[in-house]
Amino acid sequence: MTxxxxxxxxxxxxxxxxxxxxAAHDWAYDGEAGPEKWSHIGYNQCSGKRQSPINVVxxxxxxxxxxxxxxxxxxQIPREMNMTNNYHSARATLEWDEIPLIGSGGLPGExxxxxxxxxxxxxxxxxxEHTVDGESYPLEMHIVCxxxxxxxxxxxxxxxxxxxxxxxxxxxSEANNRAMxxxxxxxxxxxxxxxxxxxxxxxxxxxxxxxxxxxxxxxxGSLTTPNCNEVVTWTIFLESVKITxxxxxxxxxxxxxxxxxxxxxxxxxxxxGRSVFLSKPEEEDSVVFGGITAELRNxxxxxxxxxxxxxxxxxxxxxxxx
Ligand SMILES: [Zn+2]
Numbered sequence: 001m002t003x004x005x006x007x008x009x010x011x012x013x014x015x016x017x018x019x020x021x022x023a024a025h026d027w028a029y030d031g032e033a034g035p036e037k038w039s040h041i042g043y044n045q046c047s048g049k050r051q052s053p054i055n056v057v058x059x060x061x062x063x064x065x066x067x068x069x070x071x072x073x074x075x076q077i078p079r080e081m082n083m084t085n086n087y088h089s090a091r092a093t094l095e096w097d098e099i100p101l102i103g104s105g106g107l108p109g110e111x112x113x114x115x116x117x118x119x120x121x122x123x124x125x126x127x128x129e130h131t132v133d134g135e136s137y138p139l140e141m142h143i144v145c146x147x148x149x150x151x152x153x154x155x156x157x158x159x160x161x162x163x164x165x166x167x168x169x170x171x172x173s174e175a176n177n178r179a180m181x182x183x184x185x186x187x188x189x190x191x192x193x194x195x196x197x198x199x200x201x202x203x204x205x206x207x208x209x210x211x212x213x214x215x216x217x218x219x220x221g222s223l224t225t226p227n228c229n230e231v232v233t234w235t236i237f238l239e240s241v242k243i244t245x246x247x248x249x250x251x252x253x254x255x256x257x258x259x260x261x262x263x264x265x266x267x268x269x270x271x272x273g274r275s276v277f278l279s280k281p282e283e284e285d286s287v288v289f290g291g292i293t294a295e296l297r298n299x300x301x302x303x304x305x306x307x308x309x310x311x312x313x314x315x316x317x318x319x320x321x322x
Pocket of ligand 1: 118119224
């Protein structure tokens with residue numbers, strides 16, 4: 001990375017923060033400014049025909065064999081991570097030496113990570129924005145990525161292929177989620193709306209994600225908050241990530257001054273005939289994150305065994321190397 005492009009990273013992150021920030025607090029998740037009213041209070045796009053989230057009806061999805069999503073630099077520890085209570089959510093903004101990127105996987109371009117944030121409810125049976133056959137998860141994380149062909153977020157927000165968002169579902173478990181544990185001190189310090197704090201030991205993005213990223217739902221949608229721009233290619237992973245009840249309570253304690261945010265999920269929107277694809281490739285397409293092993297993860301799972309030709313090649317290299 002050149003000195004100039006290194007300088008551009010914080011500038012781009014700052015621009016993203018400003019553009020996605022919630023200078024206007026006029027919309028809400030209930031009452032007169034609740035989701036059903038967003039299009040009446042100036043956010044016209046919220047009544048469009050490509051809105052998110054949606055309810056995924058599993059017996060109506062279309063099986064499609066997308067290539068695996070390629071993840072680059074997701075195993076990197078962020079140079080800096082700030083967690084902010086932006087009155088609507090807890091949002092992490094990041095600085096990197098090498099910006100994480102996603103591509104392939106049927107995405108209409110290459111996208112770089114600009115932030116991640118969370119949606120939750122007051123009780124465990126509600127919280128996620130996307131639902132599957134009407135069922136909710138208690139928490140949904142969104143990793144927001146911007147198409148690299150648009151230099152500015154403002155440009156990306158004007159184009160149907162501008163953003164790609166990955167939705168990650170969380171389920172309650174007693175098992176400790178180590179990556180989430182690293183966010184705990186910051187979550188405790190951003191109880192008031194507008195609070196922002198640095199995460200002392202930021203986790204790798206990879207550690208916040210499910211192990212299996214090959215199986216996902218895909219559809220064309222929008223931002224789930226005003227202005228509801230219809231510019232998002234959505235990826236919702238089938239495998240969920242674990243979170244403890246105590247960690248969920250940290251999200252539920254966040255306030256919008258003076259009351260708790262409480263819930264910050266938009267209800268599912270009409271599909272208007274849009275297709276929802278399911279990608280569930282066979283084992284041989286499995287993606288392994290740049291040599292990262294299961295031990296980095298909170299719930300260590302068996303490592304995938306490389307296919308036979310790869311094993312034979314390793315054996316040959318091993319013997320020749322002697
Ligand atoms: Zn979101």
